[in-house]
Every structure is written in C-alpha cells, then in structure tokens.
Amino acid sequence: MTTLPLSSQLINLGAAVLLLTSFAMLSQRRIVSLVNLFAIQGAALSASTAIVAYTSGQHHLYYSAALSVALKMLLLPWILHRLIRRLNVRWDTEPLINIPTTMLVGIVLVVFAFGLAQPISQMSTTIARSTLGIALAVVMLSFLMMITRRKAISQIVGFLAMENGLFFAATSATYGMPMVVELGVALDVLIGMVILGVFFFQIREQFDSLDLQHLEQLRED
Amino acid sequence: MSAGSVIGLVEAPLAVLLAPLLIGWIDQCRAWLQNRRGAGVLQPYRTLRKLLHKDAVIAHGASSLFRVSPYIQFGAMAMAAAIIPVFSVRAPLGVAADTIALVGVFALARVFMALAAMDIGTAFGTLGARREMLVGFLSEPALLMVFLTASLISQSTLLPTIVDVLGQIHLTIFPSLAFAAIAFVMVLLAENARIPIDNPSTHLELTMIHEAMVLEYSGRHLALIEWSSALKLFNYAAIGVALFVPWGLAGRAAGPVELALALPIAAAKLAIAGAALAIVETLSAKLRIFRAPEFLATAFLLAVLGLLVHLLLER
Numbered sequence: 001m002t003t004l005p006l007s008s009q010l011i012n013l014g015a016a017v018l019l020l021t022s023f024a025m026l027s028q029r030r031i032v033s034l035v036n037l038f039a040i041q042g043a044a045l046s047a048s049t050a051i052v053a054y055t056s057g058q059h060h061l062y063y064s065a066a067l068s069v070a071l072k073m074l075l076l077p078w079i080l081h082r083l084i085r086r087l088n089v090r091w092d093t094e095p096l097i098n099i100p101t102t103m104l105v106g107i108v109l110v111v112f113a114f115g116l117a118q119p120i121s122q123m124s125t126t127i128a129r130s131t132l133g134i135a136l137a138v139v140m141l142s143f144l145m146m147i148t149r150r151k152a153i154s155q156i157v158g159f160l161a162m163e164n165g166l167f168f169a170a171t172s173a174t175y176g177m178p179m180v181v182e183l184g185v186a187l188d189v190l191i192g193m194v195i196l197g198v199f200f201f202q203i204r205e206q207f208d209s210l211d212l213q214h215l216e217q218l219r220e221d
Numbered sequence: 222m223s224a225g226s227v228i229g230l231v232e233a234p235l236a237v238l239l240a241p242l243l244i245g246w247i248d249q250c251r252a253w254l255q256n257r258r259g260a261g262v263l264q265p266y267r268t269l270r271k272l273l274h275k276d277a278v279i280a281h282g283a284s285s286l287f288r289v290s291p292y293i294q295f296g297a298m299a300m301a302a303a304i305i306p307v308f309s310v311r312a313p314l315g316v317a318a319d320t321i322a323l324v325g326v327f328a329l330a331r332v333f334m335a336l337a338a339m340d341i342g343t344a345f346g347t348l349g350a351r352r353e354m355l356v357g358f359l360s361e362p363a364l365l366m367v368f369l370t371a372s373l374i375s376q377s378t379l380l381p382t383i384v385d386v387l388g389q390i391h392l393t394i395f396p397s398l399a400f401a402a403i404a405f406v407m408v409l410l411a412e413n414a415r416i417p418i419d420n421p422s423t424h425l426e427l428t429m430i431h432e433a434m435v436l437e438y439s440g441r442h443l444a445l446i447e448w449s450s451a452l453k454l455f456n457y458a459a460i461g462v463a464l465f466v467p468w469g470l471a472g473r474a475a476g477p478v479e480l481a482l483a484l485p486i487a488a489a490k491l492a493i494a495g496a497a498l499a500i501v502e503t504l505s506a507k508l509r510i511f512r513a514p515e516f517l518a519t520a521f522l523l524a525v526l527g528l529l530v531h532l533l534l535e536r
Contacts, residue, residue, distance in 0.1 A: 004535075009394040012534045016396030020403075023526065027519055100518040107522055107529075114533050133533050 007055040008127055014048025015131035017041075018168060019110075022141040025161060026106055026148075027099050031089060034157050035080045042072030045164050048131075049171050055127055058175045064182050068167065071186055076160060076193060083197050084153065089210055095148050102148050106141055113137035124173050131172040138165030152203060152210045156196055163189055228471075228480055229311030233303035240302075240455035241265035241448065243495055250499030265451060269444050277440030280341050290337035291438065291445040297330035298452040307459045308487035309471035309480060310381035319378040320368040323460075324361060327412070330449065331357050338434035349433025352510060356418060356430065359517035360408045366524030367408065370401040371464050373531055380463060381473070388467040397535060400527030402465045406501070407520035409461065411513070413454045416502040418513050428507065455491075458498075462490045 004012070021041040028034045046068040053061030095102060117133035124132065142162035146155045163185070170177045177185075200210060207214040245262035252259025279288065303314040304323050318326070335354055338346035372378045374395060375386035411418045414431035423429055435446050463470065469486035471479050508516055 004393075013394050013396050013399070015534070016399060016530055019526065019530070020400065020523075023522070027515075100515055103518060103522045107525055110526065110529055114529060130534050134530075 007051055008130075010051050011048050011055075011127070011131060014044050014051065015134040015168070015172075017044040018048070018138055018164070019134050019141075022138045022161065022165075023103070023106060025157065026102055026141055026145050029095075029099075031084055031151070031153055032081070034154055035077050035084065038080070038157050038161060039073050039077040041161060041164055042068055042077070045168055046073060048168070049176075052127065052171055052175070056175060060179050061171065061176050063179065064167075064171075064176055067182065067186055068164075071190065072160070072164060075190070079193055079197065080153070080157070083200060087153075087200055087204060087210065089151070089153060096150060097148055102144065106144060109140040109144060110137045113140050120173070126172065126175055129172060132169060135165050135169035135172055138162075138168065141165075150211050150213060152196075152200055152212055155212065156193070160189065160193075228309055229313055229315075232307055232309060232312055233299065233314075236302040236305075236307050236455060236459070237299055237452060240452040241269060243455050243458060243491060244451045246492060247454075247495045247499050247502075250496045251503060254499060254503040265447070269448060272439075272444035272447065273441055275440040277438075277442050280437055282342055283437075284340055286333075287337050287340045287437075288442070290333045290340075291442040291449070293333045294330045295445045295449040295452070297326050297333075298449040298456065301326045301456045302452060302459075304380065305456055305459045306381055306384050306463050306470060308483040310384050310473055311471075312381065315381040316379060320372065320380060320383075321365065321378060323380070324365055324368070327364075327453070328357070328361065330453070334434055334446075338437075341437050343437065345433045345436050349430055349436075352430040353434060356411050356513060356517065359514055360411045360520065363404055363408050363517060363521040363524050364412075366521060366528060367401045367405045367464070370397050370524065370527040370531055373528065374398070374535070380460075384463050384467045384470055385472050387464070388470055388472060395531070395535060397527040397531035398465060400523050400530060402461075404520045404524035404527065405461055405464070407516065407523070409454075409457045409498075410501070411517055411520070413450070413457060415498070417505045417508050417516060420507055428510070430510075458491055458494050462487070462494060466490060 018041060021037050021044065025034055025037045025041075028037060046065045049061055049068060050065040053059065053065060097105075113136035114133040117136050121129040121132040139162050142158045142165055145158035145161070149155050149158065167182075167185075176182065203212075203215075204210055242262060242265070245260075245265045248264065249259045249262050300314065301323060303312055304318045304326070306312045306315060331353065335350035338350040338353075340346075368378070371383050371387070374397070375383040377383060377386070410416065414421050419430040419432075420428060421431065424432055431450070435443065438446055469483060469490070471483035
C-alpha cells in the first residue's frame with residue numbers, strides 16, 4: 001500500500017464526511033436535525049474545496065469555498081430553520097419506505113456510483129479524482145431522499161444536498177466550474193429557496209399540511 | 222523466555238481481574254454526569270464478593286445446561302481476553318485465533334446464555350433470549366464487517382498483525398476506519414446491553430433484554446455471569462482501542478521501556494473510552510425494541526460503507 005500525501009488524505013476525509021452526512025440525512029426522521037446535517041455537509045464541502053484550492057493553486061476555488069460557507073453552511077440552513085419555525089413543522093417526517101430498506105437501496109446506489117465513476121476518474125488528472133465516485137454517490141443518495149420523503153421541506157433539503165454533490169463532483173473532476181456558472185447556480189439555488197418558501201405557505205394554506213401526496217389528488221371543481 | 226512473552230502471559234489474567242474496574246468506572250462517570258455521588262469504582266468487586274458468598278438457588282426444572290452455562294460464558298470471555306491485545310501484541314492466544322474466530326467465541330457465549338435462559342421455561346427468560354438473539358443476529362455481521370475493513374488495510378485477519386500494521390502507519394488518515402469506528406461503537410453499545418438498546422440497570426419487564434435472561438440465576442452463578450459481562454465490555458473496549466487508536470501498544474519489537482510504558486497508556490486509553498461511553502449513554506435515550514433493527518442496520522451499513530470507501534479511496 002502506498003501512502004498518499006496529507007492533502008489528498010484530507011480531501012478523502014472531507015469526501016467521506018460528505019458521504020456520511022448523506023447517509024445520516026437518509027436515515028434522519030426529524031426535520032430540524034436534517035437541516036443541521038445539511039449545514040454540516042456544507043461545512044465539509046467548503047473545507048475540502050479549500051484544501052483542493054490550496055494544493056492545486058487554483059485561486060478561484062477559494063471563492064467557491066467561501067461561497068459555500070456563506071450560502072450552504074450559514075444562509076440556507078438559517079432560512080430553513082426560520083421556515084420550520086414559522087410553518088411549525090418540527091415533527092417527524094414520514095418516509096414512504098421504511099428506513100432500513102432505504103439504507104439498503106442507498107448502499108446499492110453507492111456501489112453503482114463507485115463502479116460508474118471508476119473509468120471516468122481514471123481519465124481525469126486532478127488531485128481529487130478518486131473522490132468523483134463519492135460525489136456521484138451523494139447526488140444519487142439525495143435523489144433517493146427526494147423520492148422517499150413525503151414532506152415538502154425534506155424534499156427541498158434533498159434537492160439542496162444534491163446541489164452539494166454536483167458541486168463536489170465538479171471540484172473533483174475538473175477543479176470546479178467557471179466562476180460565472182458557479183455564481184449563477186448559487187443565485188438560482190437562493191432564489192429557488194425563496195420561491196419554494198412562498199410555495200410552502202401556499203401548500204399549507206390549501207391542505208393544512210406539507211404532505212405532497214395531497215397534490216396528487218387535485219381536481220378541478 | 223524474554224520479558225515480552227512473560228508480559229504476554231500475564232496480560233489475559235490481568236484483563237480478567239481488571240474488567241470489573243472498567244464497569245465501576247463507567248458507572249461512576251454516569252453517576253457524576255447525573256449529579257449523583259455514585260458508589261465508587263470498586264462497587265462491582267463488592268457485588269461479586271457478596272454474590273460469591275451466597276448460596277446458589279436453582280429452579281426445580283433446571284437441567285445441567287443451566288448449571289454449566291455460566292462457566293462456559295466466563296470461559297469464552299476469558300479466552301477472548303487472551304486473544305485480544307490489550308497493552309502488548311503478545312497476547313497468549315493472539316496468533317492462535319483470528320478476528321473471525323473471536324466473533325465465534327462471542328457467539329458461543331451468547332448461544333449458551335440464551336439456551337440457559339430458555340432452559341427454565343419461564344416467560345421472561347424466553348423473552349430475553351429471543352431479544353438477545355435478535356440483537357446478536359443483527360450486530361454480528363456488522364462486527365465482522367468492521368474487522369474486515371481493518372483486515373483489508375493490514376492484509377491480515379490476525380489481531381496482533383493488524384495492530385502492528387496500523388500502529389506503524391503514522392499520521393495516515395483512513396476515512397474507512399472512521400466509518401468502521403462509528404459502526405463499532407454502535408455494535409459495542411448493542412452487544413453489551415448499554416443504553417440505546419438496553420438499560421443495564423433496569424428491571425422493568427417490558428424493556429429489559431440482558432437482565433431478563435439472568436433473572437433465575439443467583440449466588441456464584443450470577444457472580445460469574447456478571448463478571449463475564451463485565452469482561453465482555455472490557456474485551457470490546459480493548460478491541461476498539463486496538464483497532465482505532467493502536468498507538469502506544471507494545472509491538473512485537475518493543476523494548477523494556479516501551480513495555481513499561483504500554484500498561485499506563487492502555488489504562489489511560491481505556492479510562493477515556495469508559496468516560497466517553499458514559500457520556501454517550503447519558504446523552505441518548507433508550508430506543509424501542511422495534512427500533513433496534515434500524516440502529517443495527519445502520520451500524521452494518523456504515524461498516525459496509527467503510528469497506529467500499531477503502532476500496533475506492535485508499536488503494
């Protein structure tokens with residue numbers, strides 16, 4: 001076994017934390033803890049982006065690390081916490097399939113993502129190429145979370161976590177997207193969050209609940 | 222005979238003698254965290270002495286299995302203590318049995334405990350035995366996966382070799398071992414009847430697992446069972462220390478100074494582990510029994526994830 005340099009060890013550690021928080025989110029029942037886990041994921045993401053920036057000398061990655069600290073670690077969790085307080089939805093979420101089954105499906109997804117990323121990461125030359133599999137796994141796990149949850153807020157957290165995964169994939173495969181794209185995505189996520197916040201209130205006003213299954217029974221009167 | 226192998230020979234008896242001290246220390250830490258004064262770290266020894274002086278009462282319908290089971294449990298745990306490197310890798314049976322055999326030794330003790338609990342034919346014993354087997358059936362694969370992750374890194378299933386390899390790689394971060402460590406702590410809590418799964422200090426019928434099985438035991442039999450469950454916790458803590466913080470453990474090539482230092486270092490690590498366990502137990506609430514499969518499935522998945530992450534990142 002060859003020992004890796006310290007920087008790639010730290011990047012791997014950050015990637016592992018990202019994967020761990022994804023699984024924790026998948027198994028989490030409480031909405032408040034879900035948002036806290038999302039904040040932790042943002043922190044891990046920005047830390048590993050900063051380490052990639054330091055080792056590769058790509059200065060624009062510092063900006064994206066700072067962006068994810070500001071947006072994903074502080075601002076979005078704050079907005080979500082505020083929404084949860086105002087909507088008064090602190091109770092447990094109800095997953096559609098039970099949690100052990102979800103986790104098993106999650107493991108299968110992780111194996112799939114790792115297998116999928118293996119040939120791609122061999123073509124890449126970046127320092128963090130081996131973490132591409134983890135980034136893909138995070139994207140897929142967040143997808144799974146959006147599919148298996150009923151409540152609108154946990155679906156939103158899944159959507160945001162998916163964005164984290166895509167961001168990490170971009171960093172590990174090609175040292176990040178161009179700055180303009182990153183800024184655009186960040187702004188989109190923020191605006192989306194605000195609009196969805198308004199939607200939440202509308203949904204609740206209509207159905208007295210944030211359970212999206214009600215939306216499937218819409219009829220014209 | 223070198224000093225190292227002599228120390229290896231006293232390692233297992235020392236572990237057997239010191240195991241109740243760890244339980245006492247954990248109970249004392251829990252008492253402090255709950256703003257109580259606690260009974261002192263020596264309380265388990267007093268309990269054992271009291272039980273050993275009492276006469277053993279045995280139910281009418283008990284077969285010889287009921288009588289033999291405590292000795293088998295104690296023997297299995299003492300053997301496990303001889304396999305696990307506590308402060309030096311020269312544990313007497315260290316090269317005779319690998320981690321998979323170790324899991325088997327733990328399973329042997331569990332099966333005999335469950336059989337003895339069912340032997341009397343009381344409702345509680347059967348209930349406890351069933352629950353114990355449920356927990357064991359779910360935690361065993363997780364434990365094996367944790368061991369396999371460590372084995373993949375060190376290319377060996379022998380605990381002394383694993384400890385030697387992991388102790389020599391200085392300052393290398395293994396994300397896979399971090400996953401395995403979390404899974405291992407969860408398995409430790411479940412296997413030793415600690416709080417999220419079972420409460421070691423309750424006699425409330427609906428919740429107990431371990432206590433339900435030993436209700437019919439008294440006197441020296443109960444003393445042996447209490448001692449062997451203390452030893453089981455000690456063994457698990459020692460495995461955790463050996464796998465995840467192996468620094469300071471006297472290796473194969475250790476000189477006299479390292480051997481002299483290894484004992485206090487191991488004691489300090491076990492004391493810290495005990496205090497951490499007390500904090501975990503104080504902070505968490507007991508899970509419903511139907512949530513136990515979820516808890517242990519999470520442990521298993523974390524261990525598998527550790528394995529996968531090792532294959533992806535660390536090759």
